[in-house]
Amino acid sequence: MIRVLLADDQALVRAGFRVLLETEDGFEVCGEAADGREAVEMTRSYRPDVVVMDVRMPIMDGLSATAAITGDAELSATRVLVLTTFDVDEYVYRALRAGASGFLLKDAEPAELLRGIRLAVSGDALLAPSITRRLIDEFVTRPAQPSGVTVGLQSLTAREREVLTLVGGGSNNDEIAARLVISPATARTHVGHILSKLGARDRVQLVVIAYESGLLTPRSVG
Secondary structure (H helix, E strand, O other): OEEEEEEOOOHHHHHHHHHHHHOOOOEEEEEEEOOHHHHHHHHHHHOOOEEEEEOOOOOOOHHHHHHHHHOOHHHOOOEEEEEEOOOOHHHHHHHHHOOOOEEEEOOOOHHHHHHHHHHHHHOOOEEOHHHHHHHHHHHHOOOOOOHHHHHHHOOOOHHHHHHHHHHHOOOOHHHHHHHHOOOHHHHHHHHHHHHHHHOOOOHHHHHHHHHHOOOOOHHHHO
16 A cells, blocks of 8 residues: 655645545555645654655745655655646756655646656656656756765766666666666666665666766767
């Protein structure tokens, strides 16, 4: 059972999400928060698997709330899926830097939300296709950040750097396995080692690291 906390300042939106989730097998809504501060407090109390987080909320916005949740070591098992009506580059960048495990627009189909929650729990990356393109474009204007990120990369083996590059380009474990002629299990093991060495929460954070370190560039993924 996947336990979900809904954080949105609109009661009608929360009610819609609740109905969707509670009529689907395998999901449980453990709480609803009307602002970012309440979302953080309820996450600490209920320890949900996933927080579905709106960006624009009173008292504390969704990005600040996301950072507070992902920055709390005691909440390391909780993932945050950010939803917004705004397909804006800076929101995408800030949400991912804050530690969000995925980003979807509110006009996404219900099936996309359900899939997004499942992917967040499994640790896979979730970015809407249009947002993935915008994220890549965003990094064109941002210089590589060599400090701690680059130091972390030095701990990776040559194979792990290859895998990180492919993860950054959006490949899943099966695609990585096919590209490198290894088994999916081996690909999964490599990803696990990379997450551990770089202190990343999930694959989305590996995408950010791949770009910020300069290991991957928009040109390298076409």
